[in-house]
Amino acid sequence: MxxxxxxxxxxxxxxxxxxxxxxxxxxxxxxxxxxxxxxxxxxxxxxxxxxxxxxxxxxxxxxxxxxxxxxxxxxxxxxxxxxxxxxxxxxxxxxxxxxxxxxxxxxxxxxxxxxxxxxxxxxxxxxxxxxxxxxxxQCRRWDPDYLAIQQIMQRGTIGPIFHMETFIGGYAHPCNYWHSHEPISGGVFYDWGSHYLDWMLQLIPDPVESVRGIEHKRVWHDITNADQASVYLRFAGGQEASFIHSDIAAALKPKWYILGEQGAIVGEWRHETVKTRRWSGDLIEERLAPAESLPELYVFTYDADGAIQRQLLTLPPAPSYAFQRNLANHLHFGEPLAVPPGQSRRNIAVMEAAKHSAEQGGETIVLKC
Missing domain, CATH: 3.40.50.720 (NAD(P)-binding Rossmann-like Domain)
Known part of the structure; x- marks a missing residue:
């Protein structure tokens, strides 16, 4: 304006x-x-x-x-x-x-x-x-749970982050499209990792100093992607972060587990069911995949007596077409890009290092990005 x-x-x-x-x-x-x-x-x-x-x-x-x-x-x-x-x-x-x-x-x-x-x-x-x-x-920069975490960090509610774990997955056969074919997709690290690692690198902006990747191929042998992939990052400030994408996880970890110096944030998956009826009137219940629902986001803080308080956060609404509005404003008025290519390069550097590490049996890769 x-x-x-x-x-x-x-x-x-x-x-x-x-x-x-x-x-x-x-x-x-x-x-x-x-x-x-x-x-x-x-x-x-x-x-x-x-x-x-x-x-x-x-x-x-x-x-x-x-x-x-x-x-x-x-x-x-x-x-x-x-x-x-x-x-x-x-x-x-x-x-x-x-x-x-x-x-x-x-x-x-x-x-x-x-x-x-x-x-x-x-x-x-x-x-x-x-x-x-x-x-x-990077459309998921405007997901309500990520926006809520950003707001908590900006307020200093939990203090600086020093430990972060993220997860997505379940136990189910991956899709049979190109997403599951590593020579085309780049592999598991490049799928949901493109979003999760982008979140993590935005929340911990310090340079990444080392990356370690682990892959498992144990169940779904008719596709070329790994069944589970894990990435472990260490930052210049000593912070650590990890991401797991699994298609063989019978039990789910939280989507978010973030520790700060004065508190914590935990994002628990919701298990939602969509209910409809057949033409005959019979009830149909379809259970959604965890990723199809926003998580319940809790913030943990200490009160004056040292007791831990847990609060369920109300997630902000996702802004409409935020990426495209920024793009139009950039091209017409010079507004800075919300996703400059240098940030995306950082994501690729981490994913490429994680893939190389996994190929070397989990060797730690020294990185500066």
Missing amino acids: LARASRFVGGADTQERTVRVAMIGYGAIGFEHGTAIDAVPGLEYALVCDRNEERLALAQQSFPSIATCTDMDEVARDDSIDLVIVSTPPNTHASISMQMLQAGKHVVSEKPFCLTTAEADTMIQLAEEQQRALTVY
Whole structure:
């Protein structure tokens, strides 16, 4: 708003040209992206590119005004396209992003940013040379439980964090799509780890000094991803943090277990059931996966007598289309990116080191990032 006001006072034209957006790869998240773009002033959902004609038909059904194509070279050559969302499998993120940057487009990459630190460095350098925006769709930075934890930390309620554990999983066969095929997905570390490690690195901003990764392959032998992966981090300030993603966990750990110098935060998974009825009137009960519900978040603090007090937090509402609003404001008014590429590079450096460590039997990898 301040940027808009200053431009008006300065006599600048406040009717900026709409940023025309193309998406390469209309997968499961395509509708989410399109809906957000349509809802945010300054952005226009203009083009969807996918090799699958059925997906293109679904895209046009949901967004009738878009154009479609099957060749991403057409996207690169289209001078009317300002920004490209790369929503293809992770092993293609770097090459497609670089092709679009070289064509003069701003780029939003789906998570993970890429698969190697070398790819991240090349992408960031190219974006700087081309003077184009480059960012990653870390949409879960606006999840209500993470926002609540940020608020607690900003208030100093539990003091500085020195220990953090995070977890996601259960006991179930992973999906049979590319997400579970390591040469395409990058492996388990790059799946939910893209979100959890991003959270952890934001909550503990000190440089990471060492990384250790452990993988187990014990049950699901028809897929190439590990059945369970663990990452252990140590930071320059002595803090430690860990993340576990497991598809063979019969008992769940808390989503969040955070210790601060004056208190703690624990996020317990909720076990929710959706109830509907068949046409006959019979009750249908469907139990949701833990990740499909927000956790119950508790903060533990000491009172004046030294007794520990536990409080259930009310989670804040998730802001609508926060990533896309920031993106539009960045492109039109120079607002800093909510997810600058350097932060995403840090995520990749940690995941790549964890993968290398796991391949070496859990060897500790010294890292400075």
